[in-house]
Amino acid sequence: MDNIAGPPVEGDNFFGREADINTLRELLEHHDLLLLGPRRIGKTSIARALMRVMREAGWRVVEINVATCDDERAFVEKLETALRQETASLGDKLWDSVGTSLNAIRARIQVIRIPVPGAGSLGVELRAAPTKDWATVASELVALIAGLDQRWLIYVDELPIMLLTRIIRGDPTTGVERVRRFLDWFRNDVRGLPGAARVRWLVSGSIGLDTLVQQHAMADTINTLRQVTLPPFSEPEVIAMLDRLGARYGLALAAADATALLAGIQWLQPYYVQLAFSELRGLLAAQPGAAPGTLIDATIEQVAQSAAYNDFHHWEKRLADQLAPATAGHARALLGQAAATREGARVELLLATLAERLPNATAEEVQRLFVDLRDILLRDGYWGANEDAEGRRYRFLLEPLRRWWLRRNTP
Ligand SMILES: Nc1ncnc2c1ncn2[C@@H]1O[C@H](COP(=O)(O)OP(=O)(O)OP(=O)(O)O)[C@@H](O)[C@H]1O
Ligand SMILES: [Mg+2]
Known part of the structure; x- marks a missing residue:
């Protein structure tokens, strides 16, 4: 198994x-499936592994x-x-x-006729022809x-990017309507076709x-897609993965060191394990003879920094992509609070932060907004809830991301 941190992995x-x-x-x-999740959690890789299994079946x-x-x-x-291409191989x-x-x-x-953004009916008429x-x-x-007489799996990767950045952003006049039509096509038109059950869809992004x-x-437009997510690995799985990588690169980690590495990552998605392993290899190459432990x-700090210019920005950007500007600002403020310590922020503090940003809102409105944002941030893998004797806290799932976020928000 190679130490690959970035592109989809196969075989x-x-x-x-x-x-x-x-x-x-x-x-x-x-069911048709909708596999959503932050960048790099392995959506494309698992989809391809699934495709292989389905092909064998x-x-x-x-x-x-x-x-x-x-466009459409x-x-x-x-x-x-x-x-x-696929039917060409049918015989x-x-x-x-x-x-x-x-x-x-x-x-x-x-x-096919595609609405011309901002051109009104005139633009459409100009494109006459059947x-x-x-x-x-x-x-x-x-x-x-x-x-x-076949069963089909159609894997559509990055559909949300097409719908959001190409259609909604690219066509402020009718973009939203077009996205609704697109999703309606999925939900109604496709499912109404004879033999539709032979064709399954896996949509991801x-x-x-x-x-x-x-x-x-x-x-309502996506309620027929069954939502699935990719859970993080368990500790034993990560230890096994580190063993496999260690065997390949002659870098065996003592149990205590492996545990320390996991504790530094916290959110055990395989990408961050690959990234940490790769940083550790780099550090060892620079200091030959050093004990990995x-x-x-330094490895964890490296992960927080090396990813800085490519990966972690995505976590910030996707808030702006998905939410209205003011709402995205509120979400960033909440995350700023949660990033302050490894333990996260208490719910009272988070509510107070929101209330301060919304001086004209009632306590009820603040609470409702908090619950909405809280759920989005939970679902998208930014933070998790922790209950202790003193109440509830929200803390970053991925420790290197927390460190990155904190540094970015500290003048
Ligand atoms: N099952 C796995 N085994 C080993 N590494 C994995 C696995 N799944 C994901 N990875 C790691 O995650 C990285 C990203 O995987 P992949 O491209 O499949 O994610 P993605 O969710 O499709 O990302 P993006 O949103 O950027 O398209 C890989 O380069 C690899 O480091
Ligand atoms: Mg992908």
Whole structure:
């Protein structure tokens, strides 16, 4: 197993998660899945591991990453290309029967009409010619594969990025309506197709689609997608993972050192284990002969710093992506309080912080906003709740992120 910290991992480099894969596999029998979670928790990696399992079980599987799709047509185009590739391997006879239909659909994709942002009805009229609504064409495409005697898994990665940053941001006039239509297509049109149950969808992304649809009062549009999350590893799993990495790089950690490393990370998602292992290797290379145990604190500090310019900014940015500017500011203020100590902040202090920022709000309004933000921050993996004799505290799940956050908010 290689020490990879960043890109999706596959094959021997994919560690553990057997139970999660089994759960997803069982759920897929009857559900479409929505796998949301912060960056780097291993969504793409597990989706690919699941695809492999499903393929072995006789399913047809395709993956599309729609992060760069500017509009619905680009989405349909991407889906068509992926399905074309997959159906090409079906064998001559089946391919002959779908190939012609796919060609016809491809021609229809060319004339899909997409609303022109800000152009009003005039802009639409200018694009005369026979046009097709993207949803009709997309449904034809799905109906085509649903009609084959096969089960399908379609993995759509980064859908929230397409919906939020491309469509809602890119089209302030009708973007929200278009997103609603898109999600409605998923929920109603696709599921209404004959043979729809043969086609399963796994949608994933690092921006909270759940938060996004709540903000725009369209939570109903995703209620047929079964939400799944990736839990952190248990301590024994991480110890086993460190053993495997240690064997590969000749870096065996004593049990106490491994425990200290875990205590420094706190939130045992495999990415942070990989990152810590890689930093430890770096420190050992710079100080050959040093006992690994003497470098654990430095390793954790390194993780908090080295990730600074790429990963941790994402945690800040996704608040701004998902929430209205003022609300994102409130969330950052709460997290600023929670970052002050490893133990986190008491709920009374957090409420007082919000109240101070909202001088005109009633206590009830402050409380309601707190509960909303609290739940978003819980769901998105920023903090967890801890109960002790003195009451409830909210504390960062990932210790290196807390240190980063604290440093960023300290002048
Ligand atoms: N099962 C695993 N075994 C070992 N490492 C893993 C595993 N899952 C995730 N990782 C680690 O997490 C990193 C990111 O994985 P992946 O790209 O799958 O996450 P992601 O959630 O799709 O991220 P993004 O939101 O950035 O697309 C990998 O480079 C690896 O370090
Ligand atoms: Mg990914």
